[in-house]
Amino acid sequence: MTRVLILxxxxxxxxRPLTNDKPKCMVPLLGTSLVERQIACLKRQGITDIHIATGYRAEQIETLGYPTSLNPRYNQTNMVSTLFCALDFIEQEGDLIIAYGDIVYDDINLTTLLESDGEIALMIDKKWRDLWSLRLENPLEDAETLVMNDAGYVTELGKKPENYDRIQGQYTGLIKISADKISDFVAFYKQLDRNASFDGKDFDNMYMTSFLQSLIDAGWKTKAALVNNGWLEIDSVDDLEEYESLAKQGKLDKFYKV
Known part of the structure; x- marks a missing residue:
């Protein structure tokens, strides 16, 4: 059984101003909210055990009818803290998918992740420059390092690259943890030094990539589930306008099939 936790x-x-009165995941893309698009994709793959970690405007997400866990310090902490506010759900049985709330993805991408082995699997976009070039004049400015070994395991991610040599793909915000590693995953988080610095951030504000890198550095086998486009990140109003413009021109399918 596979479960999903949406952050x-x-x-x-x-x-903003689209998020002045709603959480980011409730912003619509072509008339349907980001989180509802994710949920529809999950259900098409038979996944119905869905939990949402909330914070800002949590009451609006609660109206969707799914179980939720609240991060009351959402405006003072980062995504890893939000993740572990849903500890009761994390510790239940079954494989666990962790999904960022501001992405959407094609069914085939989700299937690729579900079929991937490894203690942890990450959805990695090999053709990331297509999407980054659409959103940015200089893709390197916003990209992060992603290095894999010959066996397809991620060895480095989330650093600031100096060139394209250490970017073999981009991490997309979709993670799968195998059921037999859940307890170890939780234990690893609990034993981290609360006073340490994580890529320049304190414990409460560490990036998800910093947490994943810590696991990799500790010997966790982190498999790359490789995809070619088939997803979108909606981070800004410009992103949203660009995607909707492409959809009207019939050109969005390369990146995401609405």
Whole structure:
């Protein structure tokens, strides 16, 4: 059995004014909210055990009818803290998918992740420059390092690259943890030094990539579930307008099939 935890606590400040009165995951893409698009994709793959970690405007997400866990300090912490506010759900039985609340993805991408082995699997976009070039004049400015070994396991991610040599793909915000590693996953988080710095951030504000890198550095086998486009990140109003413009031109399917 596979379960899904959607992380949807953030305020989405770069999507204002659209997020003045709604959480980021409730912003519509072509008439349907981001979180509802994710849920529809999950259900098409037979996944119905869905939990949402909330924060900003949590009451609106609660109206969807799915179990939720609240991060009451959502405006003072980062995504990893939000993740472990849903500890009771994390510790239940079955494989666990962790999904960012501001992404959407094609069915085939989700299937690729579900079929991937490894203690942890990450959805990695090999053709990431297509999407980054659409959103940014210089893709390197916003990209992060992603290095894999010959066996297809991620060895480095989330650093600031100096060139394209250490970017073999981009991490997309979709993670799968195998059922037999859930207890170890939780234990690893609990034993982290609360006073340490994680890529320049304190414990409460560490990036998800910093947490994943810590696991990799500790010897966790982190498999790359490789995809070619088939997903979108909605981080700003410009992103949203670009995607909707492409859809009207019939050109969005390369990146995401609405």
């Amino acid at each position: 949807a606590a953030g305020e989405g400040t770069r999507l």
